[in-house]
Amino acid sequence: MKAFAQLLDALSFQHGRNGKIALLRRYIEATPDPDRGWALAALTGDLSLRQAKPALVRGLVMERVDEVLFKLSYDYVGDLAETVALIWPEQPGANRIPSVSELIETVEQAGKTELPGILSAWFDAMTATERWATIKLITGALRIGVSARLAKTALAQHAGIETDAVEEVWHAVEAPYGDLLAWLDGKGPRPDPSHSAAFRPVMLAHPLNEADLEDYDPREFRAEWKWDGIRVQIVGESGKLRLYTRTGDEIGAAFPDLIEGLELDATLDGELLVMRDHVVAPFADLQKRLNRKTVSAKMMTSHPVHVRLYDILIRSGQDLRALPFDQRRRELETWFKAHSPAAMDLSDLVPFATWEDLATHRSTNLTTGVEGLMLKRGDSAYLPGRPKGPWFKWKRDPQLIDAVLMYAQRGHGKRSSFYSDFTFGVWRDGEIVPVGKAYFGFTDEELQQLDKWVRNNSTERFGPVRAVKQELVLEVAFEGLQRSPRHKSGVAMRFPRISRIRWDKPAAEADVIETLEAMLP
Amino acid sequence: MRDRYGERAGNVLEESRYGQPVTIGDVTVTLRPAGHVLGSAQAVLEHRGERIVVSGDYKRRRDPTCAPFEPVACDVFITEATFALPVFRHPDDAAEMQRLLSVRDTFPDRALLIGAYSLGKAQRIICLLREAGHDRPIYIHGALEAINATYRSFGVDLGELRAVMEIPKAQMAGEIVVAPPSTLNDRWSRRLPDPVTCFASGWMGVRARARQRGVEVPLVISDHADWDELNRTLDEVAAPHVWVTHGAEEALIHAAKQRGFNARALSLVGYDEDAE
Numbered sequence: 001m002k003a004f005a006q007l008l009d010a011l012s013f014q015h016g017r018n019g020k021i022a023l024l025r026r027y028i029e030a031t032p033d034p035d036r037g038w039a040l041a042a043l044t045g046d047l048s049l050r051q052a053k054p055a056l057v058r059g060l061v062m063e064r065v066d067e068v069l070f071k072l073s074y075d076y077v078g079d080l081a082e083t084v085a086l087i088w089p090e091q092p093g094a095n096r097i098p099s100v101s102e103l104i105e106t107v108e109q110a111g112k113t114e115l116p117g118i119l120s121a122w123f124d125a126m127t128a129t130e131r132w133a134t135i136k137l138i139t140g141a142l143r144i145g146v147s148a149r150l151a152k153t154a155l156a157q158h159a160g161i162e163t164d165a166v167e168e169v170w171h172a173v174e175a176p177y178g179d180l181l182a183w184l185d186g187k188g189p190r191p192d193p194s195h196s197a198a199f200r201p202v203m204l205a206h207p208l209n210e211a212d213l214e215d216y217d218p219r220e221f222r223a224e225w226k227w228d229g230i231r232v233q234i235v236g237e238s239g240k241l242r243l244y245t246r247t248g249d250e251i252g253a254a255f256p257d258l259i260e261g262l263e264l265d266a267t268l269d270g271e272l273l274v275m276r277d278h279v280v281a282p283f284a285d286l287q288k289r290l291n292r293k294t295v296s297a298k299m300m301t302s303h304p305v306h307v308r309l310y311d312i313l314i315r316s317g318q319d320l321r322a323l324p325f326d327q328r329r330r331e332l333e334t335w336f337k338a339h340s341p342a343a344m345d346l347s348d349l350v351p352f353a354t355w356e357d358l359a360t361h362r363s364t365n366l367t368t369g370v371e372g373l374m375l376k377r378g379d380s381a382y383l384p385g386r387p388k389g390p391w392f393k394w395k396r397d398p399q400l401i402d403a404v405l406m407y408a409q410r411g412h413g414k415r416s417s418f419y420s421d422f423t424f425g426v427w428r429d430g431e432i433v434p435v436g437k438a439y440f441g442f443t444d445e446e447l448q449q450l451d452k453w454v455r456n457n458s459t460e461r462f463g464p465v466r467a468v469k470q471e472l473v474l475e476v477a478f479e480g481l482q483r484s485p486r487h488k489s490g491v492a493m494r495f496p497r498i499s500r501i502r503w504d505k506p507a508a509e510a511d512v513i514e515t516l517e518a519m520l521p
Numbered sequence: 522m523r524d525r526y527g528e529r530a531g532n533v534l535e536e537s538r539y540g541q542p543v544t545i546g547d548v549t550v551t552l553r554p555a556g557h558v559l560g561s562a563q564a565v566l567e568h569r570g571e572r573i574v575v576s577g578d579y580k581r582r583r584d585p586t587c588a589p590f591e592p593v594a595c596d597v598f599i600t601e602a603t604f605a606l607p608v609f610r611h612p613d614d615a616a617e618m619q620r621l622l623s624v625r626d627t628f629p630d631r632a633l634l635i636g637a638y639s640l641g642k643a644q645r646i647i648c649l650l651r652e653a654g655h656d657r658p659i660y661i662h663g664a665l666e667a668i669n670a671t672y673r674s675f676g677v678d679l680g681e682l683r684a685v686m687e688i689p690k691a692q693m694a695g696e697i698v699v700a701p702p703s704t705l706n707d708r709w710s711r712r713l714p715d716p717v718t719c720f721a722s723g724w725m726g727v728r729a730r731a732r733q734r735g736v737e738v739p740l741v742i743s744d745h746a747d748w749d750e751l752n753r754t755l756d757e758v759a760a761p762h763v764w765v766t767h768g769a770e771e772a773l774i775h776a777a778k779q780r781g782f783n784a785r786a787l788s789l790v791g792y793d794e795d796a797e
Contacts, residue, residue, distance in 0.1 A: 006620070010624070010738070012728070013731060013732070013736065013737050013738065013739065014737055015737075019628070019737070022627050022628060023627060026626075026627050065607065066775075066776070066779070068772075068775050069606075069607050069772055069775065069776065070607075072606060072769070072771060072772045072775075073606050073607055073608045073772070076606055076608065076727075076769070077608055077727055077729070078729060079728070079729070082727070082728055083608060086607075086608035086609075086610070086726065086727075087607045087608050090610075127612065128610070128612070128726070410706055410735060412735060414715055416705075416706050416710075416718060416735045417706050417707060417708055417710050417711055463733060464706075464733070464735065
């Protein structure tokens with residue numbers, strides 16, 4: 001538990017992706033089985049111990065600590081798990097600290113009445129950091145900013161292979177992953193992913209550089225609408241059925257309306273959307289169904305989901321990924337005609353003869369949920385990752401507004417010496433109201449300029465945030481607006497980024513809130 | 522005092538040694554080590570058989586750079602209370618240093634930038650690094666030079682120190698730099714290769730504090746007594762009256778009263794709880 005507690009602690013302060021990967025790698029390389037496997041399961045969400053409620057932990061500490069002192073401490077620290085971890089009166093040498101696997105096993109097997117005594121004995125022997133990590137683990141609230149994908153990337157780097165190669169076998173193995181880790185250490189065979197309804201790494205597209213279009217022959221490409229949902233993979237294999245996100249996270253439990261009763265012996269690629277009467281709802285509706293462990297019957301009725309199919313990867317055990325797109329498309333159509341599952345349809349191919357045709361389609365289709373177009377070469381095999389050349393996404397042009405910089409906040413990690421998070425606003429009744437926050441879109445050189453401008457034009461400081469003179473105009477690009485009661489301005493932007501710094505433009509000429517309101521769907 | 526405060530140190534400075542009584546009016550003042558930083562002292566005030574001890578800032582754990590705190594029995598003990606909450610239990614210094622060195626091994630391409638107050642903390646960190654086996658040169662910010670020199674003149678061995686200015690950025694990978702805390706997020710830090718920001722302070726024991734500072738490696742190393750040290754000191758000094766100042770008075774007064782001390786808060790003008 002010592003090493004795992006140190007890992008969680010270090011991860012919780014590490015903002016950079018590479019920094020997190022380095023910490024994870026070091027842990028994987030220095031920790032024996034099965035501890036590292038269980039730790040990995042906890043980090044990737046494959047293991048979720050919810051044996052203890054925060055109230056139990058609180059009760060334990062109140063038996064040992066003066067009430068007034070606890071209250072003063074909790075008021076100061078503000079977080080229950082952390083207050084308990086810090087305030088617990090240690091009795092060094094009292095007990096032995098369990099290993100991660102011992103801890104998990106003991107907690108899983110402990111009866112309700114035994115657990116408090118077991119925890120107290122451990123807490124007596126642990127350091128504050130170890131108690132903090134233990135409380136996080138047993139209450140099922142790790143929240144330290146490590147995605148399953150990131151953990152798999154660390155594993156892949158350890159073995160010197162691509163993350164997708166780890167992804168490919170991930171769902172064929174189970175915690176504590178002895179066989180997987182042996183393979184990654186170069187000491188065992190590759191786990192066999194067939195018959196396990198494993199995730200197959202998805203194929204992604206590069207953004208289209210419009211200037212390159214004239215070099216391409218339109219006859220070699222197929223076009224489809226790019227839908228604004230989330231990319232999913234549905235896998236049916238040997239009686240197992242699984243729904244994955246594009247990063248391989250399994251989300252089937254939250255979508256019983258989609259997969260229950262579905263009989264499938266194929267691996268399909270598509271877009272998960274909320275649809276009502278064959279009409280795609282805005283992304284905000286889908287968002288209500290994401291990041292949930294379960295779903296209510298009411299939500300399934302009010303926000304019905306649907307998958308629009310793009311591709312077929314495996315049919316009846318036969319891997320189709322090496323076939324050209326056109327052939328896979330015919331396979332997909334044949335499969336669909338034979339099965340026509342209720343909550344699925346086919347993504348339409350958009351007919352076109354010239355690039356001008358397609359450009360017209362792109363600019364005139366204003367259907368909600370259409371983000372732009374996908375271009376796929378008819379002869380393209382289905383390759384994992386983002387290969388350069390076969391597929392392109394041609395998004396609609398972003399919407400733009402001119403906003404005024406209001407606040408700047410210091411970034412994290414590499415950017416911690418720069419003011420790099422910018423809050424901007426537009427005019428409403430003679431004052432600027434905040435409409436969004438952006439922390440990318442600018443070049444490194446522009447960041448230096450912005451940082452300098454912020455430092456020279458600050459009016460107030462609140463910790464890491466500076467208020468600035470409302471004088472600098474930023475051109476902000478974004479992908480659509482939604483109404484938001486949580487924002488003072490009443491609107492929220494999707495993917496806002498700074499597309500240009502308008503050093504030339506006076507703040508008085510920035511946009512007004514009415515302009516934004518007119519852009520609402 | 523001159524090194525730290527320059528002109529603000531006062532017009533007339535009188536040197537005084539630990540244990541040497543000085544009489545001011547009918548009060549005898551004796552200075553005793555406080556263990557806070559080099560030269561820090563408690564003031565023992567004696568008047569007609571009654572003794573008041575003003576602790577000033579103090580700590581009780583070992584510090585290779587200064588003389589240890591000497592408990593003095595007294596009638597009234599005026600104690601600081603910077604970390605007077607039971608959530609502040611500073612861990613072992615050596616363990617914190619080992620954690621720091623393991624961070625260096627995890628990120629061999631990055632420099633380690635440790636923010637440490639320039640009087641006392643910086644020198645203690647340097648000594649602790651030496652004790653932990655780090656014998657490479659330690660790089661320092663210019664603002665530390667004067668006080669480092671003072672410490673050396675009192676016989677504190679800091680090992681080889683170099684100015685950061687002298688070294689090309691690329692060569693700083695894997696090196697340890699000690700600088701005042703204000704430089705952590707400042708433009709100054711850009712001269713280092715993607716530095717890992719570390720901050721040595723008792724406040725780093727609380728996550729929110731470390732996060733607020735944007736610190737990657739919080740080091741809980743303090744020159745102030747933690748909760749256990751404060752309470753232990755009250756017991757050792759055994760003054761019937763305890764006046765608590767400079768920090769979180771309420772909790773310490775509560776704990777002291779429970780143990781039979783006559784404790785109350787003493788407000789001093791011009792002190793700020795965060796000025797560790």
